[in-house]
Amino acid sequence: MSEHRPPPLEGIRVLDLSRILAGPWCTQNLADLGADVIKVERPGAGDDTRGWGPPYMKGPDGKDTSEAAYYLSCNRNKRSITVDYATPEGADLIRELAAKSDILVENFKVGGLKKYGLDYDSLRAVNPRLIYCSVTGFGQTGPYAERPGYDFMIQGMAGLMSITGERDDLPGGGPQKAGVAVTDIITGMYATVAVLAALQERHRSGLGQQLDIALFDCHVAMLANQNSNFFTSGKAPRRAGNAHQNVVPYQVFATSDGHMIVATGNDTQYRAYCKAIGAPELGEDPRFALNSGRVTHRDVLIPRLVAIMKTGRRDDWIAKLEAVGVPCGPINDIAQAFGHPQAQARELRREIPHRLGGAAPVTASPLRFSGSPVQYRRAPPMLGEHTEEVLRDVLGKP
Template sequence: MSALSGLLIADFSRVLAGPYATMLLADLGADVVKVERPDVGDDTRSWGPPYADGEATYFLAVNRNKRSIALDLQDPADRETARALVARADVLVENFRPGTMDRLGLGYDAARELNPGLVYCSITGFGTGEGADLPGYDLIAQAVGGLMSVTGDGATKAGVALVDVVTGLHAALGVLAALRHRETSGEGQRVEVTLLGSLLSALVNQSSAYVAAGVVPKAMGNRHPSIVPYEVFGTADRPMVIAAGNDRQFRTLCAVLGRPDLAEDDRYATNAGRVAARETLVAELSDALARRTADEWFTALTEAGVPCGPINDLAAAFDLAAALGLSPAVDVDGVGQIANPVRLDATPAEYRLRPPALGQDDAWVREILGR
């Protein structure tokens, strides 16, 4: 039996943050019913190319292990079916604009009347107060939430909708905590997660620099504000990263590079000194690294215990994960899927269902609802 077997999740979310959260819960055994608009479905069904056999890979990425029912929530009959689903569910997840579910008669207060034990998770961009009218797009959150100010050389977004992903993780964590509370109290509750709040939390040391010390971090490209060397270096053929996080690793790095004198230099003896003398030290290290290839340095430095690695594309990244025995991809009824990264000995993730066609489970859902 899976960890979340027996749980029914009514998934009114679309695009990324909500669907990612519900897929993670589905992998752990929950039955997820994805409510979609008739004829159109989740926006990501049309977000291509790329496609796999005519299906958008974006949609395929976050919707396995779910069942789809197409409901027009403006239609009274379909809305009653949605209410029946809410009354039957253990968890509801939604990421409409604030107020939308209330106007549909499916808001938290109405849902609680139907189902007092319901865990009701709302995902918004900027909350339900003053930020209710701000659009909850990942790119907007990256911009106004500070991530772009510290990424790359400034005004650079992450290469994936990272804020949505982090928010989905927080949503799944909040749902699990609320379910645990329900086990002991019998009470459901509201779980609220925002893109902005999740991003500020995920900025960890950068946010802490501001909150605790009043320091406003700036973009430093691939460099770390507090550790040197911890960045991208060129080699004889392609770039690699080196992350020497302590004095011992730095001394080992210098020895492998054939420059033990750098570790003996008073300017570089401590991390604080290396941060202060960053430019001169990086120039010395760059000269030494230019003598061999990235793969040669990766082998030599890794064997010596210095954290490093070549900059891989995704194909090489998946190859590495496979070579390390991490099984990064799975096949679910002929659809390639990214494996759930959580490993549980007793109740591992399961891949029961491929991402559904729009409305394919209408009959199944209506049967369990007695409709």
């Protein structure tokens, strides 16, 4: 077996002035890839999510520690320092660190750091190679630029809640948010892509730049085919419950003992599905032979499939469909997902030794590299845990 090479971003330093989720999600990605991420926090308080519990990480004695699960989810592999940059001395310290950093990530309101002399123009004068990533609710321009933005409100404003949830004409219909802060997470992912692209561009130009990443923009962008449905039809898509707007059948079905998902992605899979459930005639019916016909005649086809699926047990249906290559699966809760043999084989739960004793449980990075793999070097840090270390190692301060 060949020896592993250093992580992709080894030697890159990131100054992380962000908090909550979108910015920290980006910087955790960079940290997982080997960057030295220095998380700058307020003395005495730190990142807001440190207090977003319960639940909290358990100590060796089985009792709650001070570390909230929410904070643990997006801060591994980082070093934490405490700096009050509202003071002239603290702002000077951030400028010194910025002068020795490759990337700065912040999620203050537009103009929020200018009063401290920590805005992009000020820091560019100190370090022209600095890549300065600004994550805001609505971006640096536009009539809403100065407004704060939060995941939940953006899910509503950007359209997701108009297409999520049960149909309005059915019981339980109405606006529904996603079960996780998807706006923040997708913004963190777009920010990661932008930072990596800016690093590559810096190889050519030798210069940094400001990255303007908005929750609103990112959330609109992630609506993907639903936006295209609107562009091409002129009609805003509506809620479809657990069905798919453009593919049929591609939805949840009730069985005699639970629920399952059937996801036929093409006409061949659909015909195989019909044979497996004992209804080959539905695969041969010219109304349903092509996906376009199944979408058009959804209200005729789906009730017939619903009636059939209710006659069998979930696991029996899954076995039959998997045997003929039809994509399907159960609806697991999170405990069942981590207990799945595939999750265990991929080691999706990791534990990193923690300063408080015991281990911090974290979700593995999905980024897998054959030659320079992700390393789990540090548990999410305690508040200010590395202040002296960073000031000594980076700035040479005693």
